[in-house]
Amino acid sequence: MGSRASRLLREEEIEEIKKETGFSHSQITRLYSRFTSLDKGENGTLSREDFQRIPELAINPLGDRIINAFFPEGEDQVNFRGFMRTLAHFRPIEDNEKNKNPSATEPLNSRTNKLLFAFRLYDLDRDDKISRDELLQVLRMMVGVNISDEQLGSIADRTIQEADTNGDSCISFNEFIKASFVVNIHICTVVLVLVNI
Amino acid sequence: MAPLRRSSTLRLTGLLCLSFLVFFSRGFASHDVVSEKSSGTIQEDSHSQANSTAHKKTFPVLSFNYEHVRTPFEISLWILLALFMKLGFHIIPTVSHIVPESCLLIFVGLLVGGIIKATGEQPPVLDSNLFFLYLLPPIILDAGYFLPMRSFTENIGTILMFAVVGTLWNVFFIGGMMYAVCQIDAAELAHVDLLSCLLFGSIISAVDPVSVLAVFEEIHINELLHILVFGESLLNDAVTVVLYHLFKEFAHEQTITVTGAILGVISFFVVSLGGVMVGVIYGIVGAFTSRFTSYSRVIEPLFVFLYSYMAYLSAEIFHLSGIMSLIACGVIMRPYVEANISHKSYTTVKYFLKMWSSVSDTLIFIFLGVSTVAGPHTWNWIFVIFTVIFCLVSRVLGVIGLTAFINKFRIVKLTKKDQFIIAYGGLRGAIAFSLGFLLDNDEIKNLFLTAIITVIFFTVFVQGMTIRPLVELLAVKKKKESKESINEEIHTQFLDHLLTGIEDICGHYGHHHWKDKLNRFNKTYVKRWLIAGERSTEPQLISFYNKMELKQAMMMVESGSAAKLPTIVSTVSIRNVPTKGAPKPSRAISKSREEEIRRLLRANLQKTRQRLRSYSRYELLNDPLEDNISEARFRKQREMERRMSHYLTVPANRQETPPVRKVFFQPEHKVYTYDDSESPRGRASPSCADDVSELKETPEKPDQSSTPRANRDAELKPKEQDDQGDQLKVSRCLSDPGPNPEDDEDSTFLP
Numbered sequence: 001m002g003s004r005a006s007r008l009l010r011e012e013e014i015e016e017i018k019k020e021t022g023f024s025h026s027q028i029t030r031l032y033s034r035f036t037s038l039d040k041g042e043n044g045t046l047s048r049e050d051f052q053r054i055p056e057l058a059i060n061p062l063g064d065r066i067i068n069a070f071f072p073e074g075e076d077q078v079n080f081r082g083f084m085r086t087l088a089h090f091r092p093i094e095d096n097e098k099n100k101n102p103s104a105t106e107p108l109n110s111r112t113n114k115l116l117f118a119f120r121l122y123d124l125d126r127d128d129k130i131s132r133d134e135l136l137q138v139l140r141m142m143v144g145v146n147i148s149d150e151q152l153g154s155i156a157d158r159t160i161q162e163a164d165t166n167g168d169s170c171i172s173f174n175e176f177i178k179a180s181f182v183v184n185i186h187i188c189t190v191v192l193v194l195v196n197i
Numbered sequence: 198m199a200p201l202r203r204s205s206t207l208r209l210t211g212l213l214c215l216s217f218l219v220f221f222s223r224g225f226a227s228h229d230v231v232s233e234k235s236s237g238t239i240q241e242d243s244h245s246q247a248n249s250t251a252h253k254k255t256f257p258v259l260s261f262n263y264e265h266v267r268t269p270f271e272i273s274l275w276i277l278l279a280l281f282m283k284l285g286f287h288i289i290p291t292v293s294h295i296v297p298e299s300c301l302l303i304f305v306g307l308l309v310g311g312i313i314k315a316t317g318e319q320p321p322v323l324d325s326n327l328f329f330l331y332l333l334p335p336i337i338l339d340a341g342y343f344l345p346m347r348s349f350t351e352n353i354g355t356i357l358m359f360a361v362v363g364t365l366w367n368v369f370f371i372g373g374m375m376y377a378v379c380q381i382d383a384a385e386l387a388h389v390d391l392l393s394c395l396l397f398g399s400i401i402s403a404v405d406p407v408s409v410l411a412v413f414e415e416i417h418i419n420e421l422l423h424i425l426v427f428g429e430s431l432l433n434d435a436v437t438v439v440l441y442h443l444f445k446e447f448a449h450e451q452t453i454t455v456t457g458a459i460l461g462v463i464s465f466f467v468v469s470l471g472g473v474m475v476g477v478i479y480g481i482v483g484a485f486t487s488r489f490t491s492y493s494r495v496i497e498p499l500f501v502f503l504y505s506y507m508a509y510l511s512a513e514i515f516h517l518s519g520i521m522s523l524i525a526c527g528v529i530m531r532p533y534v535e536a537n538i539s540h541k542s543y544t545t546v547k548y549f550l551k552m553w554s555s556v557s558d559t560l561i562f563i564f565l566g567v568s569t570v571a572g573p574h575t576w577n578w579i580f581v582i583f584t585v586i587f588c589l590v591s592r593v594l595g596v597i598g599l600t601a602f603i604n605k606f607r608i609v610k611l612t613k614k615d616q617f618i619i620a621y622g623g624l625r626g627a628i629a630f631s632l633g634f635l636l637d638n639d640e641i642k643n644l645f646l647t648a649i650i651t652v653i654f655f656t657v658f659v660q661g662m663t664i665r666p667l668v669e670l671l672a673v674k675k676k677k678e679s680k681e682s683i684n685e686e687i688h689t690q691f692l693d694h695l696l697t698g699i700e701d702i703c704g705h706y707g708h709h710h711w712k713d714k715l716n717r718f719n720k721t722y723v724k725r726w727l728i729a730g731e732r733s734t735e736p737q738l739i740s741f742y743n744k745m746e747l748k749q750a751m752m753m754v755e756s757g758s759a760a761k762l763p764t765i766v767s768t769v770s771i772r773n774v775p776t777k778g779a780p781k782p783s784r785a786i787s788k789s790r791e792e793e794i795r796r797l798l799r800a801n802l803q804k805t806r807q808r809l810r811s812y813s814r815y816e817l818l819n820d821p822l823e824d825n826i827s828e829a830r831f832r833k834q835r836e837m838e839r840r841m842s843h844y845l846t847v848p849a850n851r852q853e854t855p856p857v858r859k860v861f862f863q864p865e866h867k868v869y870t871y872d873d874s875e876s877p878r879g880r881a882s883p884s885c886a887d888d889v890s891e892l893k894e895t896p897e898k899p900d901q902s903s904t905p906r907a908n909r910d911a912e913l914k915p916k917e918q919d920d921q922g923d924q925l926k927v928s929r930c931l932s933d934p935g936p937n938p939e940d941d942e943d944s945t946f947l948p
Contacts, residue, residue, distance in 0.1 A: 056701040066698040
């Protein structure tokens with residue numbers, strides 16, 4: 001704001017985003033100011049470098065994958081709409097979902113969509129299956145460099161062994177949901193709480 | 198029929214025990230007479246001896262001197278009574294399904310107290326010193342050490358609100374209302390002033406961890422509610438301590454000053470934070486000590502216990518909150534100590550804590566019953582009834598009010614059902630009684646004690662008994678029997694990273710951000726100081742996985758079956774040793790099929806061995822080599838399995854020599870190694886010793902079949918060298934490493 005030639009968010013846009021994602025007015029404005037502060041190029045979109053400039057994200061093992069999740073297939077820039085759409089996955093689940101129009105599409109922050117988001121972070125090639133190699137990659141990122149490949153391999157094998165019910169040695173989305181059943185609770189509860197400023 | 202007979206036998210035994218106890222308590226009374234007599238005779242004897250040797254005194258073949266073993270004897274008897282009761286309730290399950298154990302124990306206490314009183318004795322009262330110094334710490338330590346940290350920290354805000362604000366509300370509401378009640382002329386309680394009422398309120402309003410644990414343990418409620426009520430009962434100790442001392446001082450002075458009130462508030466922070474700090478200091482020192490305990494493994498559990506107990510006592514010295522100190526010590530110490538101590542020590546710690554807390558808790562309830570019979574009572578209908586009513590009312594109001602406020606900040610809101618259970622689970626217990634007992638001796642004390650006991654009885658009996666059917670009725674979520682799975686661990690960590698990343702993108706410094714920072718700090722600085730050896734750099738996922746594999750391996754050992762091949766291969770590869778011959782596990786066969794195949798193979802192989810044996814008995818020994826080997830091997834396997842299952846439950850030997858030799862049963866299985874040095878020397882029978890020595894590469898003891906042994910050794914040698922590395926690894930994980938690990942391994946070991 002002020003001397004910066006940043007685009008102000010128009011009321012109609014705020015309303016649209018509110019309808020689409022369910023964020024409140026103040027949350028949208030707050031996130032917009034965050035968006036503009038990240039947008040060093042001031043062109044209304046974020047690139048991967050803008051994200052990578054966030055220091056804590058650099059040391060996060062899943063940093064790259066999270067960044068990729070913001071960018072739709074094949075694109076290198078994400079505008080504010082896309083930014084909000086991704087973040088909407090992390091809103092708390094609403095209890096009045098049941099009252100909604102059954103023909104309307106599921107809200108972005110439903111339980112299934114949250115799990116789908118997490119699943120897609122594992123499943124890079126989007127074939128709806130987590131293969132052993134994809135699992136190995138994730139494990140490698142989380143565990144660091146000191147552990148040998150064999151150890152990780154056995155952990156990956158064990159993980160797939162536990163979760164795989166149809167014997168294809170990959171984890172499908174349904175198996176993912178069942179295997180992390182207790183974690184289901186966590187993904188529903190451990191969501192981003194944006195304090196209304 | 199059989200169970201009935203058993204139960205009637207047990208009732209008989211129970212009655213016999215009770216009667217023994219009664220007779221002994223009678224003996225306590227008459228012991229004075231006896232000891233006097235005995236001392237009289239001794240004096241006489243010495244006198245006569247001194248005087249002249251002419252008096253021939255009879256040498257006392259059998260004398261009775263009860264006096265000098267009296268105290269430990271009585272203590273042991275009480276503990277035995279507690280244990281028999283506990284056993285009895287489990288053998289006769291009918292009653293304990295309806296009535297929680299705590300109620301039954303109080304009832305038994307009432308019975309025993311009644312019997313003792315009926316015989317004219319003064320029943321012992323629950324001495325506050327005994328309670329606070331000896332009976333309470335084990336329970337709190339057990340609870341704190343095994344506190345589920347994740348759910349505790351996730352709900353810490355709610356827990357603190359309930360503990361602090363809720364207790365304060367309870368104190369002032371009950372105190373105030375009771376004062377109002379005392380103003381009623383009909384009650385004849387005009388002598389009870391406001392300060393005394395507030396003091397009473399501060400004693401009675403704290404939720405008691407012992408009772409909560411005892412009752413909630415049996416209803417298996419979901420983890421959230423359990424941690425909320427239990428966490429509240431632990432953390433409200435600080436509030437109770439401060440208010441109790443504060444009002445006691447005020448009641449003494451008979452004035453309330455503003456400075457006093459301000460000092461009270463300051464004192465609250467000092468008490469709680471000071472207690473936590475004392476616990477943290479002891480926890481860190483304990484963790485640091487455990488880094489060096491590899492030199493003497495048997496005393497490891499003692500360090501854990503002593504440091505925690507000292508933390509409690511040190512906090513009590515300064516009137517800080519001992520309970521919070523104990524919890525903080527256990528929580529801080531646990532991750533580092535568990536990474537450092539051996540597996541056997543860990544098991545010892547776990548079982549000793551459970552044992553002590555179980556005995557403590559039983560004793561507390563029994564003594565509560567006995568003290569009820571013993572204590573002088575001043576029964577005032579109005580006071581007691583209104584106390585009970587106001588306790589309930591204030592609890593309900595407090596919970597509802599606080600939940601309405603807390604739910605604004607919670608992600609998972611507390612439903613009405615949850616609120617009801619939290620309110621209903623506010624049980625009072627022995628802490629209230631002991632605090633009341635510490636009051637100065639005057640008429641008000643008896644009045645208060647009677648009311649406290651009534652409230653305790655009401656909460657434990659009525660609420661304790663009805664909470665289970667209510668939980669069923671309201672269909673409250675029960676505890677999920679979650680199997681520990683590697684999937685869960687991976688996904689939990691994955692989600693933690695994900696949410697931390699999202700928080701960073703939003704620029705929001707929330708729960709995850711700080712947790713991540715703490716973890717990073719822990720990993721880079723703290724772990725390096727407090728964890729010995731290579732474990733300090735081990736990622737959490739790896740240690741979790743190792744623990745799981747170890748548990749599975751131990752289960753396999755104890756069930757006497759061969760472990761699954763893929764698991765062992767993975768266990769082997771964990772040790773980071775280049776295993777040249779380790780085959781990749783075949784993915785084609787499922788787990789259960791593999792187990793089937795293994796069972797079939799084993800059964801058939803055994804048959805083969807037996808066939809050989811019977812063959813050798815009736816016919817001339819065609820192949821003496823074969824027979825002896827298979828027979829010896831078979832015997833050895835049985836022996837090793839037997840020793841293995843013993844081995845995992847007996848404490849380690851005092852002297853620990855480095856592992857001498859490895860042994861294996863069947864080369865194709867590559868399952869077990871057995872560390873000779875760990876063989877329980879005391880119980881090795883001569884045949885075992887021979888078996889073991891037979892397999893030594895350099896034989897030290899001669900035995901019958903020297904030629905077959907040499908040949909066999911030659912055949913086994915190349916295989917042995919291959920598996921030497923990994924076999925030792927497996928043995929290492931199942932035994933304690935000696936003080937000087939061999940050079941060709943890294944110093945990794947597992948708790």
